[in-house]
Amino acid sequence: MKHYIESLLHSDDYQFLGLFVSDKTKEQGVFILRYLFYDIKNKKLNITEIDTRKEFPHIDIPALDWYEREIHDMFGLVPKGHPNLRPLMLFPENYPKDFHPLRKDANLNIEYRGYEEYRYENFEPEGSFKILVGPIHAGIIEPGHFRFTLNGEPILKLEIRHFYKHKGIEKLAEGKPVEFGLKLSERISGDHSLAHSLAFVKAVETIYGIDIPPKAVYVRAILLELERLTCNINDFAFIFQDVGYSFGAQKVFAIKEMLMRLNEALTGNRFNRGIIKVGGILKEIDLNIVKDGIKLLKKEYLKYKKLFLNSSTILERTDTTGKVSYETAKKYAALGYVAKASGLYFDTRKIMENKLYGPLIKEFSLKSGDVTARLKVRFNDIEESFDIIEEFISNIPEGNIYKNYEKKDGYSFGFEEGQRGNIIHMLEIENGLISRWKIRDPSFHNWPIIQEAVLGDIIADFPLINKSLNLSYSGNDL
Amino acid sequence: MFNVIKTFLKEGIKTEDISSYNEDNIAIYKKLPKTLKGSLNIRHIDCGSCNACEYELTALSNIFYDIERFGIRFVASPKHADALTITGPITRNMYKPLLDAMKNVPNPKVIIAIGDCAMDGGIFKGAYGIVGGLKDINIEPYILIKGCPPTPKDIINGILKGFEG
Ligand code: SF4
Numbered sequence: 311m312k313h314y315i316e317s318l319l320h321s322d323d324y325q326f327l328g329l330f331v332s333d334k335t336k337e338q339g340v341f342i343l344r345y346l347f348y349d350i351k352n353k354k355l356n357i358t359e360i361d362t363r364k365e366f367p368h369i370d371i372p373a374l375d376w377y378e379r380e381i382h383d384m385f386g387l388v389p390k391g392h393p394n395l396r397p398l399m400l401f402p403e404n405y406p407k408d409f410h411p412l413r414k415d416a417n418l419n420i421e422y423r424g425y426e427e428y429r430y431e432n433f434e435p436e437g438s439f440k441i442l443v444g445p446i447h448a449g450i451i452e453p454g455h456f457r458f459t460l461n462g463e464p465i466l467k468l469e470i471r472h473f474y475k476h477k478g479i480e481k482l483a484e485g486k487p488v489e490f491g492l493k494l495s496e497r498i499s500g501d502h503s504l505a506h507s508l509a510f511v512k513a514v515e516t517i518y519g520i521d522i523p524p525k526a527v528y529v530r531a532i533l534l535e536l537e538r539l540t541c542n543i544n545d546f547a548f549i550f551q552d553v554g555y556s557f558g559a560q561k562v563f564a565i566k567e568m569l570m571r572l573n574e575a576l577t578g579n580r581f582n583r584g585i586i587k588v589g590g591i592l593k594e595i596d597l598n599i600v601k602d603g604i605k606l607l608k609k610e611y612l613k614y615k616k617l618f619l620n621s622s623t624i625l626e627r628t629d630t631t632g633k634v635s636y637e638t639a640k641k642y643a644a645l646g647y648v649a650k651a652s653g654l655y656f657d658t659r660k661i662m663e664n665k666l667y668g669p670l671i672k673e674f675s676l677k678s679g680d681v682t683a684r685l686k687v688r689f690n691d692i693e694e695s696f697d698i699i700e701e702f703i704s705n706i707p708e709g710n711i712y713k714n715y716e717k718k719d720g721y722s723f724g725f726e727e728g729q730r731g732n733i734i735h736m737l738e739i740e741n742g743l744i745s746r747w748k749i750r751d752p753s754f755h756n757w758p759i760i761q762e763a764v765l766g767d768i769i770a771d772f773p774l775i776n777k778s779l780n781l782s783y784s785g786n787d788l
Numbered sequence: 789m790f791n792v793i794k795t796f797l798k799e800g801i802k803t804e805d806i807s808s809y810n811e812d813n814i815a816i817y818k819k820l821p822k823t824l825k826g827s828l829n830i831r832h833i834d835c836g837s838c839n840a841c842e843y844e845l846t847a848l849s850n851i852f853y854d855i856e857r858f859g860i861r862f863v864a865s866p867k868h869a870d871a872l873t874i875t876g877p878i879t880r881n882m883y884k885p886l887l888d889a890m891k892n893v894p895n896p897k898v899i900i901a902i903g904d905c906a907m908d909g910g911i912f913k914g915a916y917g918i919v920g921g922l923k924d925i926n927i928e929p930y931i932l933i934k935g936c937p938p939t940p941k942d943i944i945n946g947i948l949k950g951f952e953g
Pocket residue numbers: 497500836837838839840841875876877902903904905906910911935936937938
């Protein structure tokens with residue numbers, strides 16, 4: 311089994327999507343591990359299951375490192391032979407060693423006190439020094455810890471320590487109704503409120519066996535593109551800011567604000583929260599509001615794209631900075647723009663839902679893997695979003711916006727392409743309540759890549775590289 | 789909305805009049821004590837939010853809201869700060885960093901809780917990974933701005949209103 315999984319991980323025909331575990335000790339006496347791949351050639355999912363009571367095989371590839379450590383934290387299962395089994399989410403300072411919250415029999419009443427010290431990696435080459443950043447950062451950013459080892463200006467090593475924001479969302483949802491899960495799913499990563507809630511709702515709809523009406527499919531897709539657009543425009547503005555070009559940044563931030571206001575005019579919420587429901591959408595929305603406004607915003611965006619690409623001083627900062635090679639992207643199973651900028655293409659919409667999008671999504675990818683490339687991928691995404699919105703608004707089918715349904719028990723996956731890449735929710739419903747929910751934000755695959763992207767670059771470029779990856783802390787930390 | 793966007797793009801974006809958010813805002817601002825007007829340095833601490841609150845806090849610096857016009861600035865060091873904005877439920881892993889940062893803010897300091905989570909954990913109440921909201925760790929925020937997330941307008945209104953009292 312181990313060799314089979316290894317071969318899929320190294321194959322170019324398979325995209326690794328995640329490793330999901332459920333505690334089935336009560337029913338079947340075992341824990342079930344599900345390795346999830348997408349078979350790109352045959353266009354279907356590949357799920358490989360392993361049952362275990364205590365141990366499971368360690369696979370030596372960076373893409374699995376965090377997963378295996380996570381499973382060790384959460385379930386107390388041991389990846390046999392893992393060389394670096396430090397706690398990941400449950401900081402040894404704050405949680406006892408034998409605390410494994412996702413086990414069904416876990417006792418969640420644990421005292422808050424100092425337990426053990428955390429061990430950082432031992433890396434002290436001669437003449438090197440360290441710069442420690444975070445968990446609290448200088449700007450309005452989420453918390454996380456970065457440890458740089460430098461020798462002069464260039465970065466020799468970066469070790470990241472995340473999960474400061476670990477709240478225990480997955481456990482919180484256990485035993486709660488689906489409606490609560492939906493509300494919580496909008497709060498996994500706030501900037502991706504809609505994408506996460508769609509992934510969640512899709513998992514529910516597969517379990518219930520609902521085919522939502524075509525009109526709801528279209529409205530959801532339009533709202534999703536609006537969210538993608540807002541996030542991509544926001545990233546664009548931040549990159550302007552981090553290369554020190556405030557004029558461009560402010561102009562592009564203004565476009566973002568207008569998009570947020572457009573959302574508010576549409577659904578009454580700047581993040582489009584509360585509009586999605588199981589079976590469709592909550593209320594009719596007037597899409598005419600979007601139609602003309604979006605054309606003007608596109609024109610405005612194109613002006614600043616041109617400005618960016620024509621400025622040699624800006625490109626001087628972004629070209630060749632923060633390089634991620636194809637091999638690196640592959641071994642970490644990178645997702646979203648990080649992957650696309652390094653020649654690895656996976657887009658949930660294109661690959662899993664091509665019927666809906668068709669030629670509106672081009673298989674756009676680049677090779678250079680630097681900050682410029684990641685921005686250019688975003689430019690492509692932005693323009694695609696504009697096209698999809700226009701096209702879908704003019705072709706929107708008539709009909710109902712939701713479908714009534716009967717509740718059922720079962721297990722399924724929900725997939726969505728968020729702005730950062732593929733999002734997966736694995737959901738199990740038992741007696742009408744959530745019994746297991748695993749959330750996988752693309753940031754969980756992409757964060758460790760930053761440790762390689764900065765190597766050899768100078769520390770002053772770190773903010774720029776970080777922004778070009780722009781990963782979610784809360785979606786990652788859960 | 790179309791007309792709004794068109795006007796913005798044609799005439800340039802003007803920073804909005806705060807009285808359009810709440811009629812009394814200008815009167816409130818005029819009455820603020822001199823010590824607050826024109827200079828309030830804020831250190832922001834995210835203790836475990838979902839990041840939507842941060843999204844709205846960053847929006848405060850765009851040209852629509854331009855919070856710096858009131859002299860309100862987000863600063864990099866707690867040692868430079870007069871006030872703290874706090875978002876999110878306080879996770880176990882962020883509890884100590886929060887206390888460390890608070891220790892470094894000179895007294896008297898003003899604590900501003902942003903969003904429903906910050907007060908009592910909000911939707912995350914009961915999760916094993918959080919120690920709770922500010923009230924669970926016995927910190928009394930001076931200003932409390934509700935919402936999930938509060939809009940930038942709510943935040944500006946809330947800060948002005950809070951200092952009025
Ligand atoms: S109050 Fe709402 S928006 Fe703010 S951090 Fe909490 S869940 Fe997110």
